[in-house]
Amino acid sequence: MKVAINALHNAQGAPSGTGAPGAAERRPPISQRWRGSRNLLPALLFLGLFFFAPLVGLLLRGVLEPEPGLGNYAQLFANSAYARVLFNTFSVAGLVTLISVLLGFPLAWAITLVPKGWGRWLLNIVLLSMWTSLLARTYSWLVLLQSSGVINKALMAMGIIDAPLEMVHNLTGVVIGMSYIMIPFIVLPLQATMHAIDPMVLQAGSICGASPWTNFWKVFLPLCRSGLFSGALMVFVMSLGYYVTPALLGGAQNMMLPEFIIQQVQSFLNWGLASAAAALLVVITLVLFYLYLKLQPESPVGNAR
Amino acid sequence: MSAVIKDDTRNQTLVSLRGLNKHYGDFTAVDNLDLEIQDGEFLTFLGSSGSGKSTTLSMLAGFETPSSGEILVDGQSLVSVPPHKRDIGMVFQRYSLFPHLNVRDNIGFPLAIRKLGADETRKRVEAMLKLVRLEPFAHRKPSQMSGGQQQRVAIARALVYEPRILLMDEPLGALDKKLREDLQDELRQLHRRLGITIVYVTHDQEEAMRLSQRIAIFSHGRIVGLGTGYDLYQNPPNAFVASFLGNSNFLRFTASGNGAGHFEGQPVTVRLTPGLANGQEALIMVRPEKALALTVEQAAREPLPAGWNEVTATVAELLFLGESQTCHVVTQGGTALTVKALSAAGMPMQPGDQVRVRWAVADACIYTDWAESDLSKGAGAH
Numbered sequence: 001m002k003v004a005i006n007a008l009h010n011a012q013g014a015p016s017g018t019g020a021p022g023a024a025e026r027r028p029p030i031s032q033r034w035r036g037s038r039n040l041l042p043a044l045l046f047l048g049l050f051f052f053a054p055l056v057g058l059l060l061r062g063v064l065e066p067e068p069g070l071g072n073y074a075q076l077f078a079n080s081a082y083a084r085v086l087f088n089t090f091s092v093a094g095l096v097t098l099i100s101v102l103l104g105f106p107l108a109w110a111i112t113l114v115p116k117g118w119g120r121w122l123l124n125i126v127l128l129s130m131w132t133s134l135l136a137r138t139y140s141w142l143v144l145l146q147s148s149g150v151i152n153k154a155l156m157a158m159g160i161i162d163a164p165l166e167m168v169h170n171l172t173g174v175v176i177g178m179s180y181i182m183i184p185f186i187v188l189p190l191q192a193t194m195h196a197i198d199p200m201v202l203q204a205g206s207i208c209g210a211s212p213w214t215n216f217w218k219v220f221l222p223l224c225r226s227g228l229f230s231g232a233l234m235v236f237v238m239s240l241g242y243y244v245t246p247a248l249l250g251g252a253q254n255m256m257l258p259e260f261i262i263q264q265v266q267s268f269l270n271w272g273l274a275s276a277a278a279a280l281l282v283v284i285t286l287v288l289f290y291l292y293l294k295l296q297p298e299s300p301v302g303n304a305r
Numbered sequence: 306m307s308a309v310i311k312d313d314t315r316n317q318t319l320v321s322l323r324g325l326n327k328h329y330g331d332f333t334a335v336d337n338l339d340l341e342i343q344d345g346e347f348l349t350f351l352g353s354s355g356s357g358k359s360t361t362l363s364m365l366a367g368f369e370t371p372s373s374g375e376i377l378v379d380g381q382s383l384v385s386v387p388p389h390k391r392d393i394g395m396v397f398q399r400y401s402l403f404p405h406l407n408v409r410d411n412i413g414f415p416l417a418i419r420k421l422g423a424d425e426t427r428k429r430v431e432a433m434l435k436l437v438r439l440e441p442f443a444h445r446k447p448s449q450m451s452g453g454q455q456q457r458v459a460i461a462r463a464l465v466y467e468p469r470i471l472l473m474d475e476p477l478g479a480l481d482k483k484l485r486e487d488l489q490d491e492l493r494q495l496h497r498r499l500g501i502t503i504v505y506v507t508h509d510q511e512e513a514m515r516l517s518q519r520i521a522i523f524s525h526g527r528i529v530g531l532g533t534g535y536d537l538y539q540n541p542p543n544a545f546v547a548s549f550l551g552n553s554n555f556l557r558f559t560a561s562g563n564g565a566g567h568f569e570g571q572p573v574t575v576r577l578t579p580g581l582a583n584g585q586e587a588l589i590m591v592r593p594e595k596a597l598a599l600t601v602e603q604a605a606r607e608p609l610p611a612g613w614n615e616v617t618a619t620v621a622e623l624l625f626l627g628e629s630q631t632c633h634v635v636t637q638g639g640t641a642l643t644v645k646a647l648s649a650a651g652m653p654m655q656p657g658d659q660v661r662v663r664w665a666v667a668d669a670c671i672y673t674d675w676a677e678s679d680l681s682k683g684a685g686a687h
């Protein structure tokens with residue numbers, strides 16, 4: 001996962017670093033730009049064999065089984081139960097992204113601001129939570145959130161609620177559990193971005209007349225943008241395809257897309273519909289990634305001015 | 306060439322620092338500092354790193370709060386005013402431009418904060434772009450510009466809202482020598498044209514001399530010398546300033562009577578100095594270019610003029626430096642002296658030769674009170 005973060009980060013970090021003046025205006029000829037691409041062959045071969053071939057196979061199943069055509073896709077959008085699954089998936093992913101941004105931003109900021117040793121401790125705690133077994137962490141939320149769990153008991157003891165809140169086996173539980181799991185993925189890129197911001201730039205902002213509030217909105221936040229975007233995109237995309245936590249903390253009636261895919265494959269052996277749903281997930285992710293690159297001014301497909 | 310402008314019409318105090326202190330735990334960064342900054346002057350804080358000059362500047366800008374003391378601008382206390390309300394311009398060492406904004410928006414930022422109208426903003430930004438000669442680069446991002454260009458943007462950003470005081474924290478330190486000299490000339494002209502008060506921090510004494518009307522020399526959190534570059538160089542107020550600014554020769558002598566004494570057994574005449582008691586140890590300071598080295602034959606040919614001193618020494622080393630030449634000599638008592646002369650004048654001696662070192666009494670400064678550490682170069686830091 002760390003690799004993925006770095007890759008994402010480099011995707012928008014590297015071009016700005018080498019941002020030679022007028023790089024966008026005069027590109028070298030195409031033959032020169034692709035020089036040395038032969039060295040890519042082994043990697044391409046590996047990816048083609050073990051990634052693209054199975055992917056294409058999956059996509060083909062979506063249009064070939066049980067009979068050739070787009071029937072599976074039609075079914076996916078026409079059936080209200082399936083549409084509900086799509087809606088659940090997007091609303092949970094959106095909510096999880098929002099919550100982890102709202103919680104992760106102050107956390108990343110705190111890690112950047114506190115004295116160095118403390119910052120490393122905080123970061124290690126974040127990383128440690130990421131390295132602990134996913135199952136263990138999800139089950140602990142089950143223990144915490146269930147009706148006889150610590151949270152409900154504490155709230156009832158304090159007299160805030162009379163009856164236990166239903167916080168598991170529904171989407172509330174899924175959102176809580178997944179937000180917790182996703183926070184490191186927003187904190188890491190965001191912290192890296194914040195760390196790279198020169199504090200003198202903020203001092204320059206304030207001597208130019210910006211109050212702390214204006215300075216935050218007009219200088220600090222725009223400078224965090226790349227980290228915020230890459231973190232949020234990663235969280236959103238990962239949330240779309242997350243299986244374990246929704247399966248454990250969610251309910252049977254409020255399914256998300258990955259659960260739906262597994263159910264189709266394992267219970268109904270309906271490979272066609274499952275493939276169509278998986279293909280949908282892939283397409284959505286690709287579209288989001290393209291939009292993200294578009295919004296990053298330094299990226300190769302961005303609106304170069 | 307001196308940058309001093311004699312302009313007596315503006316001699317009002319704009320900023321007063323009174324009893325300013327800054328402590329970090331046990332460490333005293335700024336030690337009971339008093340300073341009056343005149344309206345419209347170019348004042349430079351000169352000192353080695355850790356001498357308290359940047360801390361003083363930070364307190365002026367409002368990034369550091371004084372432990373005690375007052376900062377007054379036009380008689381109003383500034384200590385509890387946050388930086389964004391001080392209306393002071395500042396140029397930072399590493400430019401500190403806003404990387405997400407282009408040049409035009411960087412310069413327009415302070416005006417946008419002040420909610421100036423679009424027309425007025427455009428007019429002022431254009432004027433600033435013209436002033437720093439960056440009109441063709443208005444749409445560039447800071448990362449697409451050279452260091453010198455970025456620093457010019459930073460200067461424009463600091464001037465666009467017409468602050469009365471401009472602070473500059475080693476703004477040219479990161480640039481190469483040629484560019485630095487060009488920008489120094491630009492800055493001096495800018496100051497002359499705008500009549501703004503500039504407080505400039507540097508550790509480069511040549512830069513300080515080139516730019517400023519007055520120089521404040523910092524050491525251990527105190528100002529140990531304040532005046533024009535000319536005065537500080539020709540008549541350093543103390544041995545530290547003498548040793549810090551330029552090169553200097555120090556001769557220890559024992560005073561005997563009024564204006565006279567003995568240096569390593571040889572009689573010397575010194576200028577009349579108050580507080581110089583009979584038998585007291587004191588220092589003579591002679592600038593290398595004010596001293597002359599003569600071979601024994603030359604000395605025999607040219608008698609010692611009235612009001613000059615002469616001591617004997619042995620040549621240790623001769624150095625040719627292009628337009629000038631230096632001669633390192635050692636006296637019988639082991640005092641090392643340097644004599645500097647223009648190459649055109651010539652130095653006919655060889656290492657090992659006996660020479661006579663001469664200097665005019667009027668060119669030598671006398672110090673009765675000094676610390677041993679003052680005499681070594683770069684002793685300003687903690």
